[in-house]
Amino acid sequence: MAQQKSNGHKRLQDESLKAEQSGYIIGADIGGTSLRLALADLSGNILARSSTSTVGIRDAALIVSLISDGVESLLREQALRLDSVRAIAAGAPGITDPAEGVVIATSYLMGWRNVPLRALLEEALGVPAAVDNDVNLAALGESLAGAAKGVDNFVFIAIGTGIGAGIILNGHLFRGNGWSAGEIGYMLVPGTSEQPTERHKPGALEEVAGGEGAKAQWRSRWDQSRTSLSKDAIASEIFDHAADGNPLAQEVLELSARTLAYAIYNIWLVLNCDLFVLGGSVGLHPALRDAAHRILATRRIRVEPRVISSSLGPDAQLMGAIFLAIETAKTRFLVTTP
Amino acid sequence: MAQQKSNGHKRLQDESLKAEQSGYIIGADIGGTSLRLALADLSGNILARSSTSTVGIRDAALIVSLISDGVESLLREQALRLDSVRAIAAGAPGITDPAEGVVIATSYLMGWRNVPLRALLEEALGVPAAVDNDVNLAALGESLAGAAKGVDNFVFIAIGTGIGAGIILNGHLFRGNGWSAGEIGYMLVPGTSEQPTERHKPGALEEVAGGEGAKAQWRSRWDQSRTSLSKDAIASEIFDHAADGNPLAQEVLELSARTLAYAIYNIWLVLNCDLFVLGGSVGLHPALRDAAHRILATRRIRVEPRVISSSLGPDAQLMGAIFLAIETAKTRFLVTTP
Numbered sequence: 001m002a003q004q005k006s007n008g009h010k011r012l013q014d015e016s017l018k019a020e021q022s023g024y025i026i027g028a029d030i031g032g033t034s035l036r037l038a039l040a041d042l043s044g045n046i047l048a049r050s051s052t053s054t055v056g057i058r059d060a061a062l063i064v065s066l067i068s069d070g071v072e073s074l075l076r077e078q079a080l081r082l083d084s085v086r087a088i089a090a091g092a093p094g095i096t097d098p099a100e101g102v103v104i105a106t107s108y109l110m111g112w113r114n115v116p117l118r119a120l121l122e123e124a125l126g127v128p129a130a131v132d133n134d135v136n137l138a139a140l141g142e143s144l145a146g147a148a149k150g151v152d153n154f155v156f157i158a159i160g161t162g163i164g165a166g167i168i169l170n171g172h173l174f175r176g177n178g179w180s181a182g183e184i185g186y187m188l189v190p191g192t193s194e195q196p197t198e199r200h201k202p203g204a205l206e207e208v209a210g211g212e213g214a215k216a217q218w219r220s221r222w223d224q225s226r227t228s229l230s231k232d233a234i235a236s237e238i239f240d241h242a243a244d245g246n247p248l249a250q251e252v253l254e255l256s257a258r259t260l261a262y263a264i265y266n267i268w269l270v271l272n273c274d275l276f277v278l279g280g281s282v283g284l285h286p287a288l289r290d291a292a293h294r295i296l297a298t299r300r301i302r303v304e305p306r307v308i309s310s311s312l313g314p315d316a317q318l319m320g321a322i323f324l325a326i327e328t329a330k331t332r333f334l335v336t337t338p
Numbered sequence: 339m340a341q342q343k344s345n346g347h348k349r350l351q352d353e354s355l356k357a358e359q360s361g362y363i364i365g366a367d368i369g370g371t372s373l374r375l376a377l378a379d380l381s382g383n384i385l386a387r388s389s390t391s392t393v394g395i396r397d398a399a400l401i402v403s404l405i406s407d408g409v410e411s412l413l414r415e416q417a418l419r420l421d422s423v424r425a426i427a428a429g430a431p432g433i434t435d436p437a438e439g440v441v442i443a444t445s446y447l448m449g450w451r452n453v454p455l456r457a458l459l460e461e462a463l464g465v466p467a468a469v470d471n472d473v474n475l476a477a478l479g480e481s482l483a484g485a486a487k488g489v490d491n492f493v494f495i496a497i498g499t500g501i502g503a504g505i506i507l508n509g510h511l512f513r514g515n516g517w518s519a520g521e522i523g524y525m526l527v528p529g530t531s532e533q534p535t536e537r538h539k540p541g542a543l544e545e546v547a548g549g550e551g552a553k554a555q556w557r558s559r560w561d562q563s564r565t566s567l568s569k570d571a572i573a574s575e576i577f578d579h580a581a582d583g584n585p586l587a588q589e590v591l592e593l594s595a596r597t598l599a600y601a602i603y604n605i606w607l608v609l610n611c612d613l614f615v616l617g618g619s620v621g622l623h624p625a626l627r628d629a630a631h632r633i634l635a636t637r638r639i640r641v642e643p644r645v646i647s648s649s650l651g652p653d654a655q656l657m658g659a660i661f662l663a664i665e666t667a668k669t670r671f672l673v674t675t676p
Contacts, residue, residue, distance in 0.1 A: 105640070153515055167608070169507065176610020177491055178641050184607050186637075188600045194528045196638050262526045269522050270505070270608050272514020299524075300534050302443070303516050 024080065025329050026071055026125075027321030028090035029134060030054070032109040032161060035066050039074040040322045042086065042329060044145070048074045049318075060103075060115040068124040085127050086329035089321045091134035092117060095180045098132045104179065107162055111200065128332035130324050134158075135182065136173050137320025138279055138310070139166025144323050147277045147311040154275035155267055156310070157184070159260070159283030162202060163210045165267065185210065189262035191255070209259040211235040211282045217252045235282045243287040257291030264296060268305050279310035362418065363667050364463075365659030366405055366428035367472060368392070370447040370499060373404050377412040378660045380424065380667060382483070386412045387656075398441075398453040406462045423465050424667035427659045429472030430455060433518045436470045442517060445500055449538065466670035468662050472496075473520065474511050475658025476617055476648070477504025482661050485615045485649040492613035493605055494648070495522070497598070497621030500540060501548045503605065523548065527600035529593070547597040549573040549620040555590045573620045581625045595629030602634060606643050617648035 024047070029036040031054060038049045050070050057063060067090070075082060092115075094106030101118025121129035132140075139156035142148045148156070148168070156166040165182035167174045175181050186203035188194065197203050207213050214235035222231040226248045229241050235256075241249035264276050278289050286309065293307045310316050362385070367374040369392060376387045388408050395401060405428065413420060430453075432444030439456025459467035470478075477494035480486040486494070486506070494504040503520035505512045513519050524541035526532065535541050545551050552573035560569040564586045567579050573594075579587035602614050616627050624647065631645045648654050 165608075169512065174507065174609075177612045178610050180640070181608065181610040183610070187604050187607055188527050190526055190528055190530060190532045192528060194600075196636050262532075266525050266604050267608055269525055270503070270519065270605055271512075272516050272519040272521070274515045298534050302518070 022084070023086040023329060024084050025086055025322065025325035026074070026088040026127075027318050027325050028067055028070075028088065029137075029317040029321055030063055030067075030090055030092050031134070031317075032093055032107070035063065035070065036318050037067065037070045037074060038318050038322060039071075039078060039080075040325075042326055044319075044322050044326060046322070048077055050074060058110050058112075060112055060117065060120065064117070064120045064124050067121065071125060082126070085125070087128045087130065087325045087332060088121055088125055089130040089132070089137075089325035089328055090117060090121060091137040091317045091321045092131055093134050095178070095183065096131055096133040096136075097179050098130065098175075101129070101131050103131065107185075109161065128328050130328040132320075132324060133164075133166070133179070134317045134320075135164040135166040136175065137166070137324060138312075138316035139168055139277075139320070140173060140323055141312050141316040141319035142277050142279070142310055143168050143171075145312065145319055146316060147308055148275055151275050153271070153273040154277060155182070155264075155271065155273055156277045156279060156316070157260075157264070157283060158280035158316075159210055159278065159288075160280035161211045162206045163260075163263075163280075167271070169271070169273075184263055184267065187263050187266065189259055189266065191259050191262070205259060205263055209256045209263070214238055214252055214256050214282065217255055218249070221248055221251060223248065236285055239282075239285045239287045253287060253291055257288055258295050260288065261292040261295035261299075264292065264305070264307065265299055265301075268301070274303075274305050276305055276307045277310050278307065279313070279316050281314070284309055284313060360422070361424040361667060362422050363424055363660065363663035364409055364412070364426040364465075365656050365663050366408075366426065367475075367655040367659055368401055368405075368428055368430050369472070369655075370431055370445070373401065373408065374656050375405065375408045375412060376656050376660060377409075377416060377418075378663075380664055382657075382660050382664060384660070386415050388412055396448050396450075398450055398455065398458065402455070402458045402462050405459065409463060420464070423463070425466045425468065425663045425670060426459055426463055427468040427470070427475075427661075427663035427666055428455060428459060429475040429655045429659045430469055431472050433516070433521070434469055434471040434474075435517050436468065436513075439467070439469050441469065445523075447499065466666050468666040470511075470658075470662060471502075471504070471517070472655045472658075473502040474504040474513065475662060476650075476654035477506055477615075477658070478511060478661055479650050479654040479657035480615050480617070480648055481506050481509075483650065483657055484654060485646055486613055489613050491609070491611040492615060493520070493602075493609065493611055494615045494617060494654070495598075495602070495621060496618035496654075497548055497616065497626075498618040499549045500544045501601075501618075505609070507609070507611075522601055522605065525601050525604065527597055527604065529597050529600070543597060543601055547594045547601070552576055552590055552594050552620065555593055556587070559586055559589060561586065574623055577620075577623045577625045591625055591629055595626055596633050598626065599630040599633035599637075602630065602643070602645065603637055603639075606639070612641075612643050614643055614645045615648050616645065617651070617654050619652070622647055622651060 092103045095104040103115040106112040163185040185206040187205045192204035242253035430441045433442040441453040444450040501523040523544040525543040530542035580591035
């Protein structure tokens with residue numbers, strides 16, 4: 001009996017392996033400004049990718065139809081049929097329940113509440129789907145193929161328009177009781193406002209240190225006689241300007257870096273993890289990383305954590321989605337095959 | 339063969355069970371002001387206990403001899419011999435490596451550095467020993483027999499002279515890469531100093547919110563015309579005074595509670611855990627708990643965490659040490675029996 005079972009199991013694995021080798025998956029990264037898609041094989045090699053603007057789009061059904069159209073284009077481009085796709089996984093910019101496949105709440109930018117994204121994707125594409133928080137997927141990406149490969153405990157901090165963290169503990173994503181572990185955009189440190197945050201507004205830390213925060217700090221200090229840079233500059237332009245030696249831009253960089261360093265320090269006190277990986281369009285700026293590291297070094301930490309840049313860069317979220325899709329393809333196949 | 343193995347294993351378990359039923363363990367809680375000992379059976383029932391002052395004692399060897407003397411007294415009192423003791427476990431007030439049995443660093447009060455406490459205890463008593471951080475043991479105590487029984491994710495916050503946290507994630511103590519997870523006495527929140535902490539000095543959060551912090555805040559505000567309480571009052575007296583309606587004491591309570599609430603909020607953002615258990619001589623004060631809870635409620639958290647008092651009270655650390663000693667007795671017995 002045990003022997004039979006084992007043989008049956010082996011056959012299943014062989015078939016599974018064959019199908020895996022012949023199938024494909026889709027990774028999707030749903031952002032506030034763009035939707036990025038990748039078609040990959042079951043080893044994670046990307047065959048094709050696409051990007052579409054999502055600026056101004058808040059409706060989940062519209063996002064799903066953009067994904068559906070994008071997947072069709074990618075498949076057409078590669079002369080593949082939809083039935084060769086084994087699974088799709090999508091990262092959503094908000095608190096996500098991966099067990100139920102529901103996006104509980106996105107940030108003030110998109111305003112989603114309890115969107116059954118997994119079901120919507122499965123209905124639209126007819127393939128197994130999985131969803132998770134985008135920053136969690138980025139942490140997974142860095143953990144499996146990026147700057148934190150093989151590191152059991154680390155924190156990925158995504159700094160773009162807002163700020164969020166993905167936490168890997170004992171080699172696994174730590175999500176918290178309400179799936180919102182790592183929502184550090186609301187963290188209170190010296191220099192942040194103590195006023196409770198209004199709904200649909202940036203968090204206390206984001207007001208100072210995120211992309212929006214840096215822009216706001218720049219606008220409030222801007223003085224034509226002290227800079228050649230536009231009052232409407234974005235964070236990366238301001239940080240470039242600081243690196244070029246402009247004192248006004250350096251003030252804004254210093255403020256961003258100090259609040260970020262304090263947030264990292266507080267997370268380190270709680271988790272005592274060795275490694276922080278900075279990602280996101282703003283977090284990838286080397287001037288921010290170096291300034292944060294310099295400030296952190298003044299805290300007299302017994303064993304200082306490393307603060308490094310994401311090695312996957314803007315692809316971290318997408319790579320995480322690809323890994324989740326591969327996992328989904330494997331799991332769902334074994335479960336649903338007779 | 340498998341059958342034989344199974345029988346052999348059963349015999350070992352039976353013998354182990356018999357020895358467990360007949361043996362005893364010692365739990366020790368090493369504090370900055372007192373050493374507390376308990377003699378318990380292998381079900382955790384306390385048969386006898388003792389307490390000795392440790393005020394002014396900084397030498398580890400002296401603490402170990404106090405423990406050794408205390409254990410002898412407890413055994414004599416119960417007409418028991420040392421060879422009936424299966425194990426001892428001790429909680430130390432500092433960063434502790436339980437794997438190596440070494441106290442890496444205690445707070446500014448005792449000043450221990452790399453003390454091989456487990457080896458010292460085993461040498462002094464001749465029984466298997468285990469050591470851990472006292473706040474971690476308190477969290478373990480609350481998890482197994484206290485206010486957090488059966489809760490998989492929670493944070494125990496001990497507020498005495500200083501402030502520290504024990505973190506239970508997925509039902510297990512989370513200790514961090516350098517064994518210092520939960521060292522939140524250094525946390526930076528609005529209202530704490532941004533100056534890096536000097537060695538042998540309280541952390542930023544402790545300067546405002548711990549027992550020493552509350553005393554310092556009281557002294558700096560004290561005005562004979564506004565209070566009948568002594569300038570040298572301790573935190574619990576100040577909080578009692580606040581509960582009685584004294585505005586000056588209420589200022590100090592409010593400041594302690596606000597910084598504590600901010601620290602809880604920051605930990606909640608990182609871990610998203612449902613439950614915070616407050617313990618320690620200062621943390622057990624209901625006025626502090628209620629004020630912190632009121633301030634936390636203003637933060638507009640989607641699903642607010644519960645903030646409750648430790649149910650084991652001053653025994654939390656000791657109960658954790660008892661559980662660790664029982665675990666040690668079971669593990670060491672199975673390992674060393676032929």
